[in-house]
Amino acid sequence: MKRLLAGLAIALGLIGPARADITLRVGDQIAGVRSILEAANALEGLPYKIEWSQFPAAAPLLEALNAGALDVGFTGDIPFLFVYAAGAPIRVIGASRSLPAANAVLVPKTSPARNFADLRGKRIAVNRGGNGHFQALGLLEQAGLKPSDVTLVFLGPTDARSAFVTGAVDAWIIWEPYVSISSIEDGARVVADATAVFPSKTFVHAHLNAIRDKRAALQDFNDRVARAKLWALANPGTIARISAGLTRIPEATVLRSLETKRETPIAIDDAVVRETQGEADLFTRHGVLPARIDVTAAFDRSFTNRLGAGN
Template identity: 35%
Template sequence: MRPRRISVLLAVWVALGLVGCRPADGPDRTLRVGYQKWGTYSILKASGTLEPKLAAHGYRVEWVEFPAGPPLLEAMNAGSLDLGHTGDSPPLFAQAAGVPLVYVAASSPSPDSSAVVVPAGSSIRGGAELKGKRVGFVKGSSAHTLVVRVLEKNGLGVGDIEAVYLSPADGRVALETGGIDAWSVWDPYLAAAEQIGTVRRAVEGRGLVEGREYYLAARSFVDSRQDIVRLFLAELTQVKGWARDRSDDVARMLADETGIDLGAIAKAEARRSRYDTRAITPELVAAQQALADRYVELGLLPKSIVVADAVPRIDFGLQE
């Protein structure tokens, strides 16, 4: 499904109330959490430990799955989500578009969880050979960041390739059917494609992207319910601590949760290192600001933004 179609469908879901609407004031309030396959929110969802903690505060949780960060933040902009998580690029594009989001935490990096892959028989062996090629990725995603940095490392610009904006599911089909020559993507979609054995890595993510998860919230929710945000982050931290040394158990849990092949999930888990939940530091703000400024220079971001404006001065009880 293409990004525009995702946006249209999302608008329909929101209009019909299928993405989740806050109920009338009462004892049963809903925390609406947007998540992506294999992200650490999936571990929290599968664990089932959040629900009883929220129930003690009169809340229930509604989990809403998205294929990538950009449509997740579209839902937050529509007022249909309280919390979500993405890679580095989506919040920059969302902030530039006026989405009322704030950063509340970040994970440790996981650079091996992203790559640019090509068909196994392709002649493309590195970033320089992407010139003139059709490269698929989700616009405004961490995969977009990887493409930009691959091109810059090889003295190329975005005009030197044919960018094809595709959802993860469409990207894999396009690569397998010859619709694109290369595909920039992240786990678990990356691991699932590698597991079949018909693709190989042409460019590694390590050294080019950090592969962090950024944990985001609707500004209005943070303003009104800091206690629930703090509870959520504390439970996320605890569950990730449990998962850190239980890769086999986590792989089985996520395979059941996502419906993705256990071998692919195990491959993705073996290179995941996002098990810390940390406060947003000045260094992370500076890294996001540098990326935003570069996107503006390239004409990809419509206007300059100040990332720090989306970082609330709130102590959520996290390590730096």
């Protein structure tokens, strides 16, 4: 971690100063990144302006980024595969890794299911083309089941939770903070997580125009986010208090989510590229992606290559 902090500390001086007349249009989900930056005081002395936009999930954020309405945004690694496969002018410039429990399969507290295999024949809510969809297919393969052995119901987080609470679906595959929200407020129970299915990562995406025109600001912002995430690991209570004020999610729920995720910045190295290629290949096997894609060119390693591998 010291080596990572040192690399980040010197990074700011390597690409020239960011300009005060530049505005970065940043897409966030449920104030997750903004709350960390504000709690860590990581926006002090900002040499450019930030215009925040908040989204409930990855799909609308990536749509906005693809359309050029955002310069940079944060989503899980899985949803990015679809916009990249469709030719979106977006590249990954940063990454962080969370613990496998950050993505979970939830069942009602009265459900007899004790593991994923017990959901054979059941209705499972997932977000189409997202982490939930991928996790479902990976868990089906692990359990020796076929997609036809369950019914995947494609819903966004808000509608999925409603269906889950009312019993319209038997299980819900979802990510934090929704895992903690439903566990605490709905009495949901976890029967599986992402262990051995996929390495849960968050990507920092940037539009190609922003990489060309706002590179110094992007580099500075990416470094500030990484430093703030490292700080957050040691100060989850402060993050929870700030985030609760921004999102109206109860502080105890936010704290549980942060401690479940333990999100840590990582360099974009060969291992990250291989993992992402494996994720794309799973979707191709199941016909979710129509053809195999090579993800190598999806990454711009220059924004994190000073940090070294394995951080």
